[in-house]
Amino acid sequence: MRRTPHPWRAKGNPPTLLVSGAHGVATPRAWAESVHRQLPGNNKCGSQAARDYLLTLTMPTGSC
Secondary structure, three states: OOOOOOOOOOOOOOOOOOOOOOOOOOOOHHHHHHOOOOOOOOOOOOOHHHHHHHHHOOOOOOOO
C-alpha cells in the first residue's frame, strides 16, 4: 500500500513545532519538508526551537 500525503491545513491553528527524524519510515523526510513549506510563518530556527522546547518545554517565540 502506497501512502500519499495531503495538503497541510494549519490556518488558524496555534503555532506548530514540526520535528522530523532523518530516517523515519512511516513519515518520509520529503513529507516533513513539504509540511514545513506549507506552514504559515515557518522560520529558519527550527533546530534550535526544537532543542529548546524538548529541554525546557518553553514554546518558541517565532524569532531567532
